[in-house]
Amino acid sequence: ELGEGGFRDDKTRSYFWARHVAYCAETFGDLVAGWQPLHQPTAYASDAFLNGVHPPGAQHPAKFAETLRGMVFAWRDAWRELRGGPPVATALNLAPIFSIDNSPVAEQYARDADAVIWKVWMRALRDGVLTIPGLPEIEIPELRDSCDMVGFSYESAIGVTRQGKFVSYPNNLRRTALGIAPWVEGLSLVLHRLSEELPDRPLLITGLGIGTDDDAWRCDYLQECFEAVEEAINDGIDIRGIFHQTGIDQYEWLGGYETPFGLFTRDREPRASAEVFAEYAKKR
Template identity: 25%
Template sequence: MFPQFSKNFLFGTATAAYQIEGGWNEDGKGLSIWDKFSHTKGKIRDGSNGDVACNTYRDFQTDIDLMSSLKMDAYRFSISWSRVLPEGRGKVNPKGLDYYERLVDALLEKGIRPFVTLFHWDTPYALFEQYKGFAGRETAQYFAEFAGLAIQRLGDRVKDWITLNEPWEHAMMGHFLGEHAPGIRNPWTYFKVAHHLLLGHGLAVQAMRSERNDLNIGVTLSQFPIYPASYEPSEKELDSVEMADMFINRFYLDGVFKGKYPEKLFSRLWPIVPKVYPGDMETIRQPVDFLGVNYYSRLFASRKWYIPFLKTWIDRASADERYNHPILGAHGYPDGFKELAKRYREEYGNPAVYITENGTVGQDIADKNRIEYLTCYLRSLREAIDEGSDIRGYFYWTLIDNFEWNSGLSCPMGLIHVDHKTQQRTIRDSGYWFRDLIAHQESRR
């Protein structure tokens, strides 16, 4: 039996521009930091890049037709900033805006509601050269100008907008660990980027609302319940859990919803925290219409004395098998939906929530494991709604096998398999399951 949701609950899928579009240097598009990073030897595990990816710059209609055949309500995609503004600012590339206008019109013609993400990690390389991307405050202002431009062109048809996708990942993976573009490893830069991303979010919300007053605007944050690595933790390990939670989750939640950063985190990390100017937090705390949540699994924190300031290390799985999910194994944790939703209800005013990403890897066409994953997670999501959370939609990550960042083309997460040599699409069994889930919603009959 399929989990049941309300009549207005949205079912869709999510993608990102660099991961699917290809056309990396076509029709006046400027370079992004990911164009540079993926062309650097040794940065992508399988040696691939996003030059072609899923080729949707040349053909988006095939995938829209597939979405329509699977009865999807909505589609979340991102705009390539450097396709619209090749230098990140200044002169507009008309062909870039024309592309997204055609994409939106094609979605609407099929009755699919577009959710547009403005920043999904692909900073224009020109802004990185001049300002080191979001390490510079200037980039936050240029991002706001880009947001206003997008609304001018598409705001009459697109009502659902997401400013940022996963600012923690972009700051952490790209500027602390160096595993994503632009490949920097510097804790001071991490915090500058984190703060300036949120500043850019606030400035963008202001710019968008100055253009139109009928928009549904939110921000998407990656979220993780944090557990101690030990099943029976020490007090020091519990402190590490608290620090990890503030570093990964609360910094961004508190900034957006409370207009402040966690005091204990800033006290512990005082030598490397960012410069916060007067008025910054008021700008960041712009009212939003919803919170986008990207949730996959929990994280595990352990005490490491040799890590400066935080004294904390994070892992995606615990060595203790008592944490394992009985069906999904070490990495599955569907109940995280309920834990996160409870936090939003009790500490952040129960905002409207869209699950803007959730998914798993699987190569097979008959992908039983992905169906089990979907079943478990959606049941937990339904329970979170029953407990009082205002959750309005679910976007599976992802529609089609794409360029999965530093994993390249070797990390298939799509409901639809893509042969990247021929661009042939094949709907997986999980895609048909998703279609049947939507069709069997009793509230829609």
């Protein structure tokens, strides 16, 4: 809702965003191992214009669609600037999606959610087609194969109620303070679906972890996730790496400083989970 229009305004986006990406490429290109130009673009749009938890705190489906459209075009613009240099990876927020009670209404809401969370980006990257519910379909051939790696972050599966509300799934699992239910099988489902939707594309896990002060739980969860990753690799899925969310405790979008995600505290003290992550990295 900036005066210039932000990502929803084509002129503003193509001017400011493209210049920003070009500046970063020129300034930091020899210092980075790769690029993730947009972090969770679908979440960015939905939290601003559907859930109302981020500025401008609105619930406006039309503006959500326009913002998501702008984010896809911003991805294309970033790819134009960055391709041919260090590898470029998406950082999508992906999750398996289920209807909670299998009612027709909940199942339709789940399909609608899948169309936004999955279909928008899968069709863009695979077919060069922009398909956003509520907007005309657009062919953009340049979007096809517009990344070196398909990256995604994973927190939990999504359950959709008959009221259209999102909840963590399954509902019988332990939850974090933010209400998130870490579910390793969901990670496996995302990896296998990506390998089916975008075959022969290398994958990158750009965010994996849980927000909790129970580091023993974090250690167990990471070990189970690593086992799931190894099983996926044995199934022939090309997984290039894993980023933990996050290395050091930080200010979390919804939980502030009270929700530690890091392998290290803000005082740079390593947790036991840091050793778990390091040991797996050494084996790979």
